[in-house]
Amino acid sequence: MKNSLNRIFLTTIAFVLAIVWGLPFLYSIWTAFHPEEYSASFVWDAPLTLNNFTEAWNAAPFLVYFINTLILIITILVANFILCTVVAYAFVRYKFRWAGFLFGFVMVQLLISPEILIVENYLTLSSIGMTDTIVGIALPYLTSAFGIFLLRQTFKTVPKSLDEAAQMEGANAWEVLWTVYVPLAKPIYLAYGLVSISFHWNNFLWPLIVTNSPEVRPLTVGLSIFATVESGIEWSLVNAATLMTTAPLILVFLIFQKQFISNFMRAGIK
Amino acid sequence: MNLRLNWKLCTILLILPCSFLIAFTHYPAVQALLNSFWNNASSRRPSKFIGLKNYEALIQDDKLIQVLLNSTFYAIGTIPIAIILAIVMALLVNSRLPATALMRLSFFMPTMLPMVAVANIWLFFYAPGIGLTSQILSIFGIPPINFLGDTDISLISMMIVAIWKEAGLFMIFYLAALQSVPQHLKDAAKLEGAGSIRIIFDIILPLLKPTTIFVAVNALINAFRMIDHIIVMTRGGPNNSSALLLYYIFDVTFGHRDFAYGATLTVLMVLILGVMATVQFWFLDRKAHYQ
């Protein structure tokens, strides 16, 4: 008896929490699909409309923003994969006296991320003339301390015997890296990739500072400009734009839910 | 591995990639320190060396005191609450209650959204009188709360948004940890007649400690790094009641174009983070020794 009462009690709590948690997002969906006059009033049979989406799409160059975001995350991802792999490999495979110090030195970026030093980083970028460019946005993130950390952990678990065996067969450092270490770290690359993509898709402050032309803006910055209008905010439009800019990531998430979550978990445990 | 690192390899493997990192982490920190001793250049005169004058201004800045208080309160508020909620969510999702997949979706969804999107949604949610919170409150006969327009409440409103966004991510880490709790421990406890509550508190929570440390560090970093919602929702207001340190740096530098003072504040921020890191490191080091 007590058990089923407990169960009902817990289920109720869980449901209430889940609904409360989902409320803001559901509210946003409601507003995006209904005309402006219903955006704050919940009439059950209010007419649905897709007008907000078409209007929002036409009001700002979202396609350009979308492409910019894609270019940005792909650039960063590729650079991360290459650069972090290489650094992690060096840490794991070679012993040198200052390895510990260098590793700690690099890990500082975990705490002092590029946004913290936004003033100076902007000035640096400005002095090399890379402000208002997509590559400029990517520069501080090309080598990621988090990526190095993850890959180093993973590479450490590769059995030395495999490395030695490959060396016996005459493989040089690069070939060993490519044929032994990288394949074994595939799940981590996937995990890290998903973390990186969602982080940089959603990154706002640094791109805001770096860009001021519509041609290079990513989605987050485009959305924020969209929402700050001189003459008052049209909620249904803003929410439609919000959904539009987050939809791709959400869709990918919904489809790959299981992988996403298990990868985030893996990134966390390691 | 006893392989030696020759210079060519070293350059390619380490120096080149790390130089990007150093150029945007360590180098700017030093630059900030140097720049904090100079004033702003204008079109009429170049910048002048002014020694510690910027730091004098820093000490006399009463807005900064407010900002530091806000940042402290914000960190102390969001971190424990997000962690507790994350543990509760993880326990619920990991249980055998119905529809856990839906619950998990609902809890994790905010993590997938960019903070600017979250801020826009909550801006709407919070609007007094016309937003959903006011409508819900009015069902219970409670007058609408001015979430963003009251100096006493605005910071808490920002904290709620941050917790809403983060807890789902932390839940995932706890889920991973929960799933690696050895079943035999739980079974043994059950055999000894322990109720679920006791199992949770005496067995599971202690095993979650490493995860909690990891999550807490993440939450701390986020508490300093994440200011997108402040930019979109309150601009630090009303009257700086919701201004956090990084927001203040952003406003001073890119709003008022005062790069010199911005550099000075950056130095302060790096110092604070450095102290926190050292304390953490020392604390974790001690724990390692005990274990």
Added chain:
Amino acid sequence: MRMMFKRILASVVGASLAAVATSVQAADLEFYFPVGVNAPAVATIEKLTNAWAQKNPQHTVKAIYAGNYEETTLKALTAAQAGKPPQVAVLLAIDLFTLIEEDVIQPISDIAKSSSDKEWISSFYDGFMVDTRFEGKTYSIPFQRSTPIFYYNVEAFREAGLDPKSPPKTWDEMVEMGKKLTVKDSNGNVTRWGTRIPSLGLAGAWLFGGLVVSKGDVLSTETGTEARFDTPAALESLKFLKRLAAEGAMAPGGITWGDTPKAFLEGQTASIWTSTGNLAFINSNANFEWDVSFLPGGDGPGAPTGGGNFYIFKGISEEEQEAALDFVRFMTSPESAAIWSIATGYVAPRADAWETPEMKSYSANLPQALVALDQLPYAYREFATFQRSKVTQFLVDAIEGVVAGDADPKEALKDAQDKANDVLDEYK
């Protein structure tokens, strides 16, 4: 046949003369403009710039939508400091002193030297010209200007037993009528407030400026070195805002600009103080009878002006200067001003624009558009000084501290005044 030949000859001669006259200097213009999220506005700008380009085939003009005002200013400053300024840009009227301090703009009055040019400059409403002047020269030309007005719900007035033909003119009337217009539900919670005056952020400071003007003072002057915060007018204005909340005519706490029109449409407030630029939005979405009037004033009507002006940049060639001036004259001609005003809701900044047939029929259809114009003689420039962003923040903090917190008005204003003086003293 001979007629036709004569005609062709005439047009050929005419065309070649025109070609000779205009082909002398060719310039490529870059024109930065800020527009909010408003697709028709962007299309209208492009239509206008294309029209000018067609009339002046020897020049080219590239209209660059640079984002919101802040971004456009930043972009223009960055480009100018890198040695490649745009030739012409529409930037905030209040950025005048910043642009002067950065030494990136030149006075339009220095380029516009002919008598027809001078006549053109003097044809703008003085209310919009006040913030274009510095040290005797005219630095900018009004283009997209706005001013706030008082919108009210006629049906709500009737329900409260008030005459919709007599909206409040004074602050006392506002308080009294506001109280009558406030409606509570059975729990004692307010479902509709009497009025709603945004008080948070820069928008709040904008409206606050209007309150101060209505009490006979101003927040800043043409010198750009004076901030007048600690004045009796400002104190009375803060007290007015507090009184509205204390006597139950307005919601307590800080009020945002962004959802004020929406609150009006939802019936959450019976009247609002917001930009005339919202006319079209309210007109198309209101499902109740509404009207507009002057903002209620302390000792008489008063309002702030806001919006953007044309600036011509320094460091451009003579041909570019001439072309830029011609471009600005075209964009602010009566016809262009009328087109722009109708498309966006901004107030056309010159009298002859209001006389065009398009404006006449527009204002016949929407007579509320004329109220902002009628209020103009009582309007004064928005707050602006050197280091504008920093100094305005002192004012914003003071207003927010009083309205959204429990700061003492006199102390808050004095504090803001001291801080402003510290910053501005080095410019005096």
